[in-house]
Amino acid sequence: MMHTTVGWHVELEFREDEQHTEAAALVRLPDGSEVRAHGHATRHHTDPHQPRVGEEIAGARALNELAMQLLTKAHGEIDSASGRTSHSINV
Template sequence: MMPTPVGWHVEVEFTEDDRHTRAVALVRLSDGTEVRAHGHASRHRADARQPRVGEEVAAARALNELAMRLLDKAHGEIDEASGRVSHPIHV
């Protein structure tokens, strides 16, 4: 039997002002669960205005937090199903 392909789409939205970029990352899992995380970047006054760089930094931080939340969620489900405590490894 061929495995059924499964995919997730991750959305990242930004809000920005002259010095700050905030990112919200959202993934909708196949069971309908949504996992959301936030990231932030600040531009130093002396740095040139480069909105794309702020977006990349804020998005990377949001996606990193999203990854940690997904790991925590998965370990919670392992614990619940197995009746024991798993040990998530956070890198």
């Protein structure tokens, strides 16, 4: 039995000001395609300034969106190859 190791490279970039954090996520797939997603976090004015927390929230939201896009992409590929509609699993 042969095992194949495949690696995906995921990049996250953040833009921040005193109140907002935006995250951009990108994954490059082995076939050369790319999937991109964005996430956002807003600090409530009474919360202390904690940039790392904003990054974690915005990053998680971007990665969640990335995951949903990858599921949609995979189901589209299954549908094309099989000629029928695949059933998605809700995350």
